[in-house]
Amino acid sequence: MTTLAAVQTPYTVPTAMMDILQITLLVLVAAGATAVVLIRAHVRQVLMLSIYGVLLAVLFLAFQAPDVTLSELVVGAVALPIIVLLTLAKVRKREQ
Amino acid sequence: MTPGQRRWIFVAGGLGLLAFYLWGLSGLPGFGNYPGPYGPAILRVAVAQTNATGVVSAINFDYRGFDTVGEEFILFVAATGVATVLRMLRGERERPALDEAAGRDVPATSSAVRMVALLFTGPVVLAGWWLASHAQTNPSGGFQGGILLATAFILVYLSGEFLVFKRLSPADLTDVVEAAGAGGYAAIGVAAVAMSLPYLTDFLPLGQVPGAVSSSGTIALISFFVGIEVAASFILIIGELLEQTLLIRQEG
Numbered sequence: 001m002t003t004l005a006a007v008q009t010p011y012t013v014p015t016a017m018m019d020i021l022q023i024t025l026l027v028l029v030a031a032g033a034t035a036v037v038l039i040r041a042h043v044r045q046v047l048m049l050s051i052y053g054v055l056l057a058v059l060f061l062a063f064q065a066p067d068v069t070l071s072e073l074v075v076g077a078v079a080l081p082i083i084v085l086l087t088l089a090k091v092r093k094r095e096q
Numbered sequence: 097m098t099p100g101q102r103r104w105i106f107v108a109g110g111l112g113l114l115a116f117y118l119w120g121l122s123g124l125p126g127f128g129n130y131p132g133p134y135g136p137a138i139l140r141v142a143v144a145q146t147n148a149t150g151v152v153s154a155i156n157f158d159y160r161g162f163d164t165v166g167e168e169f170i171l172f173v174a175a176t177g178v179a180t181v182l183r184m185l186r187g188e189r190e191r192p193a194l195d196e197a198a199g200r201d202v203p204a205t206s207s208a209v210r211m212v213a214l215l216f217t218g219p220v221v222l223a224g225w226w227l228a229s230h231a232q233t234n235p236s237g238g239f240q241g242g243i244l245l246a247t248a249f250i251l252v253y254l255s256g257e258f259l260v261f262k263r264l265s266p267a268d269l270t271d272v273v274e275a276a277g278a279g280g281y282a283a284i285g286v287a288a289v290a291m292s293l294p295y296l297t298d299f300l301p302l303g304q305v306p307g308a309v310s311s312s313g314t315i316a317l318i319s320f321f322v323g324i325e326v327a328a329s330f331i332l333i334i335g336e337l338l339e340q341t342l343l344i345r346q347e348g
């Protein structure tokens with residue numbers, strides 16, 4: 001099986017450092033997802049969801065997927081929380 | 097069924113899931129190893145074939161362009177669905193976008209929110225436009241750029257009034273732009289067929305310099321159409337939700 005020759009970049013990050021970064025981010029994402037599930041107050045939950053979106057975006061960046069990072073930033077951190085917030089507002093108004 | 101029996105079924109199911117999960121994990125390639133032939137193959141030929149240095153865009157809008165047409169129309173149908181479900185129903189009425197509860201203190205938008213929203217609107221439009229029009233050179237594309245463009249409209253809503261948001265994005269206009277974006281993508285594919293090429297073949301000149309903005313032929317054009325389609329459908333969805341929240345009331 002052929003592997004790609006290493007791409008020459010002006011800077012190189014040691015593999016061990018990259019591993020530490022990726023593991024740290026994986027743990028943070030797991031913690032963030034757990035927090036989203038555990039938080040019961042709705043508005044706080046939406047804020048946590050947005051933070052979780054940012055965490056996921058950084059994770060994708062560390063795993064060399066910058067295009068997915070951009071998608072996750074705009075969808076996970078902005079679009080989804082806005083839609084959930086608006087739905088919450090609608091439901092609350094009806095309850096009043 | 098008693099709770100005890102249910103628990104046993106859960107335990108059996110959970111153990112089965114665990115077994116299959118571990119079996120699946122044991123067959124995975126090592127962390128960070130990619131054994132497939134597709135990635136290295138496409139990296140070797142993509143830039144030379146398409147003159148697009150944003151190889152992800154080259155895959156999305158050219159090699160797997162047909163796939164992306166489907167995704168495009170998923171969003172289109174989703175926006176149509178939201179507009180249909182959230183239309184005004186019998187027994188609901190629209191009320192003016194004013195607070196009518198007497199004696200309730202409505203906090204005005206704070207000047208901090210207003211300031212931040214105003215400061216961000218311009219840069220967000222610029223970034224969205226840049227992302228949507230630079231898919232061929234960078235890891236970006238119409239999808240990301242389109243949502244950012246829509247976010248600029250949401251900032252307008254945050255900084256000012258719902259009415260300004262509505263005036264900037266009348267439903268008729270967003271409908272037309274959304275349809276033009278989705279249809280434009282499909283039409284590029286049909287244009288290739290009209291030239292007796294396979295559907296979605298890149299028929300435009302690829303340009304001389306790989307990675308130039310004018311390079312990559314239809315990849316850049318498709319990304320642009322995707323950008324305006326995504327922006328319009330997202331504005332439509334948010335607009336419908338805002339209307340539901342702010343304007344439409346149950347009669348009674």
